[in-house]
Amino acid sequence: MRNTCLGLVLGLFFLAGCSVSKKAEKSYANAEYDVAINQYQTLVKKNPRDPNLNYRLAEAYKKSNKIGQGMPYYRAAIQNGIDDEMAWFEYAQSLKAVGKYEDAKDALNDYLLKASTPSIKKLAEDDLASLEKLDLLKDRESYYRVKNLETVNTPAAEYSPVYNKGDLYFTSNRDGGKVYKATGTGFTDIYSVKTRGAVVDLTSLKALDPIINDPGVNEGSVAFSPDGYTMIFAKGNTGKSSDAEQINLFFTRYRNGRWSTPRPVNVNEPSSWDSSPAMSPDGTTLFWASDRPGGLGGSDIYSATLNNRGRWVDIRNLGPEINTAGDEAFPYMAEDGSLYFSSNGHPGLGSMDIFVAKRQGGAMRVDNLGAPVNSEGDDFGLFLFNPTRGFFSSNRPGGKGDDDIYTFVNDDPNLKIINFHLAGTTVTPGVTGTDEILGNTKVRLLDEKDDKLISETFTGDDGSFNFQVFGEENYYLVAEKPDYFTTRIDFSTVGKTPDRSTLTELITNVTFETKIRLEKIIMQKPIVLENIYYDLDKDDIRADAALELDKLAQLMRDNPEIEIELASHTDDRAPDDYNLDLSDRRARSAVRYLVSQGINASRMVARGYGETQLIIKEAQTEEEHQVNRRTEFKVTKYDKSKFIIEDEDQPGSLQDDEFDKYFKRGNGGEQE
Known part of the structure; x- marks a missing residue:
């Protein structure tokens, strides 16, 4: 009887253990x-x-x-x-x-x-x-001074500070309402408080409208358009098992004294975590963190470009220079193009540290900001109030609670910021021969070394574009538009950096100007290749001719949707049959050279016309004969289906009409 009872007790204990498990x-x-x-x-x-x-x-x-x-x-x-x-x-x-x-x-x-x-x-x-590498980080001289923003912080979490139009916005679970079961704390909401730098008017503290803050949903980090009237923010985690992992980005417009109903941003990936948004200073690039499939680690930083329809397109991972096998999140781009972000994958002092990525000499350099900005805890969500002052978040020891907001000052006496900008216009030759504006054109900024994309934008109706560029670097600018030849020009800032020792201001702005001319694709229209010369009675490609054919090879690579006829012409100072044969050999020689440069032979036809298509019928001078001795090409096929300027079917919802109109009118603000 005793053994039976003992077995019963053990069985009940086992069942209870299984139930708890x-x-x-x-x-x-x-x-x-x-x-x-x-x-x-x-x-x-x-x-x-x-x-x-x-x-x-x-x-x-x-x-x-x-x-x-x-x-x-x-x-x-x-x-x-x-x-x-x-x-x-x-x-x-x-x-x-x-x-x-x-x-x-x-x-x-x-x-x-x-x-x-x-x-x-x-x-x-x-x-x-x-x-x-920790000892190097700890011993590195730092000019940062850090202070807890005690007037805002509470024993709850306050994080992701963002300054906009006199208000400091941040995220907090201070309300203490419904408990979020993942953390055992309240759901997070977005708050704002009036502030002048780090001087906070606590009487103005308020949660944003209920249309933004849902009591049963976590609202997260925010970002603002340059005019401050469009807000993008993270929202998700209701606590339900069906959507526990899903966080999405939403946007809203401030109009008539209130925020509009939030709508999903069209970069969200279903069933993935998309959060911590930030916008470039000009508002044309969106950065955010996502754990979507295909990344390099847990969460990676991605970017998207705003097109002329008000949609975010060309979503791309920022790559291994920024992202690691760990987690990267909370991006922020400063006025000088520096990208700040938090990571636990780069060498750091604790769990998440704040890093800054800057382009230098054509390469990306990532630096840890070091102590006292970083600590053994999580340090994240940096925002610059101006080049020497800002805010960030941390759960380091000694704070008032969970995550706290901190302020910092950078006292570096040698801090001199040079902002390089490349302003340009896309044009096309007009009927009168003068250039006309060509609007709604996609322009890409590429690294000359490897054609790696640095930035891209869409011109407005005025054809203008503006890129942040960096000192002592070489670039390509590539402009593309349907029905026009994709056009490439080079640009360099090498040797154009001001001597820092002569600068007297904290910030120096240097703007360069350029123009990109796109030719309309007209079927069967001959286009002369300048400086394609051959030795007398020869068809060999000379070195000077190769340089010009290299340009045509690049044009063919940039325009995969076209096929061409490459034609050679002679003057009329030899027998007709001889000239026809010579021009045919020269045309085929030019095509063979282009094939050697990687151009598919099926996209080209070689044809010699001899003296049958003279431009100057009765040439007398050597210069006139040279006009007739020409090499030219013309487009024989244009497959527009191969011209992919953007992905119009990317996952996610379309922007609404108000968002579309906002960006088409050039980020003009709507007053309260």
């Missing part, structure tokens, strides 16, 4: 991480040596933004034989989050002795290399 797994699967923490803690107390339960508890802490508290459970999982090698890497991250850098190094070194998963081994090696 299933509940914990369900909570974790539904992204209710704070709920899962309490449930896993109960299980771990009863089974302290279970490696999987300890690891799951540690991961729940990490996913609720408390990775430091997960540290002892990662350690317990490893000590009790966890199979998942990722536990070692996450353990090192938790040690870094509490400032135990040497212990993090030891953990990574121990793991690398037994590592067998290449991807995790690479993460560990990179992280160890980052830790080895």
Whole structure:
């Protein structure tokens, strides 16, 4: 009887344990991480040596933004034989989050002795290399002064400060209403407060309209258009299992004293996390973070360009110079083109550090801002009030609560900012021979070294464009529009940088001007190739002719939608048959050269016309004969279906009419 009772008791205990375990797994699967923490803690107390339960508890802490508290459970999982090698890497991250850098190094070194998963081994090696650089970061001289913005912060979370038209906007869960089960705190809303720099008028503090803030949904980081009347912000996480992982970007317009109904931005990826938006100073580029498929790590930073229809197009990942196998988020572009962002994948002092990426000499350089801006905690969401002052967020020790907003001042005595701009116009030859404006044209700025895209824009009706460029670099400008030849010109800032020692102002603006001329594609219209010369009675391509044919090869690469006839002509000072044969050989020689430069032979036809198409019928001088001895091409086929200037069918919703009109009228603001 005693054994029977004991078996019954053990059976009930087992069933109860299974019930708790299933509940914990369900909570974790539904992204209710704070709920899962309490449930896993109960299980771990009863089974302290279970490696999987300890690891799951540690991961729940990490996913609720408390990775430091997960540290002892990662350690317990490893000590009790966890199979998942990722536990070692996450353990090192938790040690870094509490400032135990040497212990993090030891953990990574121990793991690398037994590592067998290449991807995790690479993460560990990179992280160890980052830790080895910590002393350099700590010892580097810093001119930053940092201060907690105590008048705004509370024991709750305040983060992602953005200044706009006299107001400081930020995100907070200070309301303390309905609990978000992932973190165990309230849902976040967007707030604003009047401020002059760091001087805050707390009496003006208010949550944004209910049309923006939903009590059962998390609202996140915000970004504003240059005129301050269009806001893009993150919204998602209702707490329901059906959409627990989905965060999207929305936009709204301020008109008639209120914000309009938010609409989705057309860059959102279904079932992905799209958040922390930022706009370039001119409002033509959107940056944001996303964990969509195809990235380089957890979350990557992406960009999109505003076209002339008010849609964000040409979505692209910023690539391995910015993004890593870790997480990158909270981008912000300054007036000088510097891109600030937060990352736990680049060498840093803690979990998330703030970095700045600047182009220098044709390459992107990424630097950690160092202490005191960065700490062992999460540091993120930087915004510049002006070139020497700004705001950022941090959950570092010593704050008033969870995430706090901090202000900073940069006292660097040698800080001299030079803003380079390239202003231009797209034109086309008019019927009278003078240039006419060619509006609604896509213009791309490319690195001359490798044709890598740096920036792109669409000209308005006035044909104007403006790019941020950088000192001591060489570029290509490529303009494209349906029914016109895609045209490429070069531009350089090499040798044009002012001597910094002579500058007396904090900010110096340097603007260059250029013009891109696009020719309309007219079928069968001959276009003469200048300076294509051949030696007497020869068809060999001379070096000077090769230079000109290289330009045609580039035109063919830039215009894959065209096929051409390449024609050679002679003067009339030899027999007809001889001239016809010579011109045919010269035309075929030119086509062979273009094929050697990578142009598909099927796109070209060689034809010699001899003296049958003289421009000057009775040429007398050598100059007149030279006019007749010409090489030219004409377009014989134009397949417009191959001309892809943008993807009109990108996933996501269209912008509404008001947003479309706003951008078409040139970012003109609407007064309250």
